[in-house]
Amino acid sequence: MSDVHANIQALDACLAHARENGAEQFAFLGDLVGYGGSPNEVLARVMQLAAEGAFVVAGNHDHMALRPPATTERIGESTAKWTHDQLTPAHRDFLDSLPLTRQVESCLLVHASADAPERWRYVDDERSAAASLEAACTQPDIRYVFGGHVHHQALYYKGAGRGLMAFKPTAGVPIPTPAHRQWIATVGSVGQPRDGKPLAMYAIFDTTHPKLTFHRVAYDHMTAATAIRQAGLPDYFAHRLEEGR
Amino acid sequence: MKLLEPGTLVDGFVIGECIHSGGMAHIYSVTYENAAVSTGFPMVMKIPRMTAGDGAENIISFEVEHQLMQVLTGPHVPRFVAAGDLDRLPYLVMEHVPGKTLNHWLSEPGKPVEPVSMEELARLGAAVAQALHSLHKQNACHLDLKPANVLIRPDGTAVLLDFGLSCHAHYPDLLAEELRKAVGSPAWIAPEQIVGVRGDPRSDLFALGVMLYELATGELPFGNPQTPAGMRQRLWMDPPPPRKARPDMSEWMQEVILRCLEPEAVNRFPSAAHLAFELGNPAQILVTARGKRTAGTGFWEHFKRWIRASGLEYKPSPLPVQQIEQVPIIMVAVPHHDVSDATLYSLREAVARSLGIRPGARLVCVTVISSSQTSSTESEKSETRVHRWHLSRLQQWAQPLDLSQHQTSFHVLESGDVAQALLAYAEGNQVSMIIMGAATHGLQMQRFLATVPIKVAMEASCTVILVKQSLPFEHLAAVAA
Numbered sequence: 001m002s003d004v005h006a007n008i009q010a011l012d013a014c015l016a017h018a019r020e021n022g023a024e025q026f027a028f029l030g031d032l033v034g035y036g037g038s039p040n041e042v043l044a045r046v047m048q049l050a051a052e053g054a055f056v057v058a059g060n061h062d063h064m065a066l067r068p069p070a071t072t073e074r075i076g077e078s079t080a081k082w083t084h085d086q087l088t089p090a091h092r093d094f095l096d097s098l099p100l101t102r103q104v105e106s107c108l109l110v111h112a113s114a115d116a117p118e119r120w121r122y123v124d125d126e127r128s129a130a131a132s133l134e135a136a137c138t139q140p141d142i143r144y145v146f147g148g149h150v151h152h153q154a155l156y157y158k159g160a161g162r163g164l165m166a167f168k169p170t171a172g173v174p175i176p177t178p179a180h181r182q183w184i185a186t187v188g189s190v191g192q193p194r195d196g197k198p199l200a201m202y203a204i205f206d207t208t209h210p211k212l213t214f215h216r217v218a219y220d221h222m223t224a225a226t227a228i229r230q231a232g233l234p235d236y237f238a239h240r241l242e243e244g245r
Numbered sequence: 246m247k248l249l250e251p252g253t254l255v256d257g258f259v260i261g262e263c264i265h266s267g268g269m270a271h272i273y274s275v276t277y278e279n280a281a282v283s284t285g286f287p288m289v290m291k292i293p294r295m296t297a298g299d300g301a302e303n304i305i306s307f308e309v310e311h312q313l314m315q316v317l318t319g320p321h322v323p324r325f326v327a328a329g330d331l332d333r334l335p336y337l338v339m340e341h342v343p344g345k346t347l348n349h350w351l352s353e354p355g356k357p358v359e360p361v362s363m364e365e366l367a368r369l370g371a372a373v374a375q376a377l378h379s380l381h382k383q384n385a386c387h388l389d390l391k392p393a394n395v396l397i398r399p400d401g402t403a404v405l406l407d408f409g410l411s412c413h414a415h416y417p418d419l420l421a422e423e424l425r426k427a428v429g430s431p432a433w434i435a436p437e438q439i440v441g442v443r444g445d446p447r448s449d450l451f452a453l454g455v456m457l458y459e460l461a462t463g464e465l466p467f468g469n470p471q472t473p474a475g476m477r478q479r480l481w482m483d484p485p486p487p488r489k490a491r492p493d494m495s496e497w498m499q500e501v502i503l504r505c506l507e508p509e510a511v512n513r514f515p516s517a518a519h520l521a522f523e524l525g526n527p528a529q530i531l532v533t534a535r536g537k538r539t540a541g542t543g544f545w546e547h548f549k550r551w552i553r554a555s556g557l558e559y560k561p562s563p564l565p566v567q568q569i570e571q572v573p574i575i576m577v578a579v580p581h582h583d584v585s586d587a588t589l590y591s592l593r594e595a596v597a598r599s600l601g602i603r604p605g606a607r608l609v610c611v612t613v614i615s616s617s618q619t620s621s622t623e624s625e626k627s628e629t630r631v632h633r634w635h636l637s638r639l640q641q642w643a644q645p646l647d648l649s650q651h652q653t654s655f656h657v658l659e660s661g662d663v664a665q666a667l668l669a670y671a672e673g674n675q676v677s678m679i680i681m682g683a684a685t686h687g688l689q690m691q692r693f694l695a696t697v698p699i700k701v702a703m704e705a706s707c708t709v710i711l712v713k714q715s716l717p718f719e720h721l722a723a724v725a726a
C-alpha cells in the first residue's frame with residue numbers, strides 16, 4: 001500500500017479487503033500523511049501494524065510533515081504545516097525512523113525511484129522504470145521493485161526486446177510474475193486516487209506462486225472529505241477525494 | 246532434448262507415448278499415477294524444448310501459453326489440467342481433444358485428398374469463426390492460426406490449439422517489444438502483425454481467410470514468404486481470386502474469403518460473429534466486385550497500392566472485448582399475428598434507437614411461424630410461398646429504418662415453440678441483444694403460463710430488451726386528420 005495520505009477510511013477499507021483476500025504481511029511504501037484530514041489515526045494504525053511486523057518506508061510527504069517548509073510554493077505543501085502540528089512526538093519519531101528503501105527477500109520497497117530514492121523521482125514511464133529497476137538490481141537477488149508516489153497503477157516488464165514495456169493492469173486479475181524475469185510496479189494510491197474513480201488502490205503480491213494482483217476498493221470517501229473540511233484544510237483536497245481526481 | 250521413456254513419473258503423471266514431436270515441444274499422452282483420480286477425459290502433457298540449442302523465443306512462447314491455458318475456458322480450447330513451475334519443471338497438462346486438424350483437409354506431396362466441397366468449406370469456416378468469437382470474448386487473440394492449430398471435433402465444432410504466440414489483454418504481452426517485429430507464421434500472419442501490432446481480433450480473421458483460401462484452392466494466397474519484404478506483399482497485393490482456381494465457388498464465398506484478406510483490418514468483418522453469421526446465411530450476403538472477380542488485379546493498380554502501403558501506419562488496437570462489443574449482432578423478433586400496429590411501431594423505434602448508438606451493429610430480423618402453417622402438399626401453403634410472404638412482411642416492417650450503416654438480414658424460423666426457436670437462433674448466431682415486444686407472442690395466455698417474452702428474457706444468455714407499446718400522439722393526430 002502506498003500514498004495513504006492521512007485517509008483513514010481508505011486505509012481501513014483496503015486493510016479489510018486485503019485480509020479477506022488472504023494478505024498475511026503488509027508493506028507501506030511512503031506518504032502516510034499529507035493532504036488528508038486523519039494523520040493521527042493513520043499513524044496509529046500503521047504503527048500498530050509495524051509493531052506486528054509490517055514494513056514501512058518513508059515518502060516525501062512524510063519528510064515534509066517532519067520539517068514543513070516555511071513558505072509554501074505549491075498547494076500540495078500547504079497541508080504539511082497543519083499535519084506537523086497535529087502529530088504527537090511519538091508519531092514524529094516514528095516517521096523520522098523510516099528508511100528510504102527496504103529489501104524483503106527478492107523485493108525492494110521504495111516510495112519513488114530506487115535510483116536516488118531521496119530525490120523522489122517519478123516512475124511514470126518505461127525509461128524512469130528502467131532506471132529504478134536497474135539501480136535496484138545492483139543489489140543481489142532483487143527481482144521485484146514496488147513503489148508508489150505516482151498515484152496510478154502500472155506494471156513494467158521485460159518484453160521480447162531490450163527495453164521495458166508498460167502494462168496497464170485490470171483490477172482484480174492476478175498477473176503471473178515469475179521470478180526469472182524482473183518486474184517493477186507502481187501500486188497506486190490508497191488515499192488519493194486521481195483517475196476519476198473514487199476507489200482506493202493497492203496491490204497484493206503472492207510470494208509463493210509469484211502473482212501480482214492490483215486492486216481497487218470502494219471506501220467512504222464522503223466521510224474522508226468531511227474530515228478534510230472539518231480540519232480547515234483547503235476545500236480543494238476534500239473535493240478531489242469526492243471526484244477521485 | 247531426449248524423449249521421456251514411457252512409464253516415467255512427472256509430478257504425479259505417468260508418461261505414455263510421445264504423440265507429437267515438434268520444433269517447440271514434445272507432447273505425450275499421460276495418465277494420473279493415482280488411478281483413483283480422473284478428469285473424465287484423456288490428457289496430454291506438453292513439455293517445451295528448453296535445452297541450450299533451442300532458442301529463447303521457445304521459452305517465452307511456452308511462458309505465454311502457460312499463462313493463457315490457465316485462464317481460457319469454454320468448448321473451443323482444450324481443458325486445462327495442471328501446469329509445472331516454469332523455473333523447476335515446465336510442463337502443461339491439458340485435455341486431449343479428439344478430432345482432426347485442418348491439415349487433414351489439405352493435400353501434401355504424396356497425400357492427395359479430395360478438394361473440399363463448398364458446403365464443407367462454409368461449415369468449417371463457420372466452426373472456426375465461432376471458436377474465434379469465443380476466444381475474443383475472453384479478451385484474447387490467437388495470432389498464430391494455421392491449419393495445424395485448428396482441430397475439428399467429430400461433431401464439427403472447432404477447438405483452437407497452441408497459444409504460444411497469443412496475447413491476452415489482462416496480462417503483459419511478453420512477446421511485445423519496443424522495436425516492433427513480426428511475430429507469427431509467415432503464410433497466415435495478418436498485415437498489421439507484420440508491422441508489429443499485436444492484439445487486434447481481426448488479425449485472426451485474416452488468418453482464417455488464408456486458411457479458407459488454402460482449403461478451397463490448395464494454394465496459399467500470399468505464398469510462404471521467408472523475407473520481411475515477401476511478407477509485406479500482403480499489405481498491397483490482391484491474391485488471385487479463388488474462383489479462378491475453383492470455378493464451382495460461389496460469388497458469396499469468394500466475397501467472404503477476400504473480405505477476410507483485406508489488408509486493412511477495418512475493411513474485414515468487424516467480428517468473428519459477423520463472419521460466422523454470413524457463412525451460415527449465404528443467401529443474404531451482399532456480393533460486391535470483390536466476390537465477382539475472376540481475373541487477378543493488374544500491375545498498375547498493385548503499383549498504386551504499393552506506393553500507398555509504404556506510407557501505411559497501423560495504430561494499436563483497442564481491447565478485443567471493447568472492439569467486439571462495438572459491433573454487436575442485434576436480433577429483433579417481429580410477431581406476425583395478434584399484434585397491434587402500436588407494438589410494431591414501438592418495436593421499430595426501439596430498434597432504431599439501439600442501432601443509432603452502435604454504428605457497426607448488424608441487424609437480424611426474425612419471425613417464427615408454426616410448422617403447421619406450411620404444407621408439402623397444398624401449393625397455396627408450400628414452404629417457399631409461405632416463407633416468401635413472411636420475408637416480405639419483415640422487409641416492409643423494416644423499411645422505415647435507416648439501415649445504410651448496418652448489415653441487415655431477414656429470417657423466417659419454423660417451430661412449434663416460439664421461445665425455444667428464438668433462444669436457439671440467438672445462441673447459434675452469437676447474438677448480443679434480443680429486442681422483442683413485452684406483450685407479444687401469445688398475450689392471451691399471459692395469466693396462465695410464462696409468456697414467450699418472459700421465457701426468452703429469463704433464459705437468454707445475452708441482453709433482452711422488452712419493448713412496451715406506445716403510439717405517438719402526433720401519429721394518432723395525423724390519422725384523425
